[in-house]
Amino acid sequence: xxxxxxxxxxxxxxxxxxxxxxxxxxxxxxxxxxxxxxxxxxxxxxxxxxxxxxxxxxx
Numbered sequence: 001x002x003x004x005x006x007x008x009x010x011x012x013x014x015x016x017x018x019x020x021x022x023x024x025x026x027x028x029x030x031x032x033x034x035x036x037x038x039x040x041x042x043x044x045x046x047x048x049x050x051x052x053x054x055x056x057x058x059x
Contacts, residue, residue: 009053010050010053010054013046013049013050013053014050016046017043017046017047017050020039020040020042020043020046021040021043023039024036024039024040024043027039
């Protein structure tokens with residue numbers, strides 16, 4: 001009934017994903033490749049969660 005009041009989890013995860021990518025970019029610019037790889041892996045986990053949620057909505 002009040003579905004317009006529910007928060008959109010994809011929107012929140014997308015913001016987190018973009019923040020991780022930006023953080024990874026700055027780590028790469030500093031030359032810290034190990035941190036870059038770890039942060040990029042975290043970003044990919046968030047991206048997979050977004051895809052799972054979107055698949056669930058389409059079904």
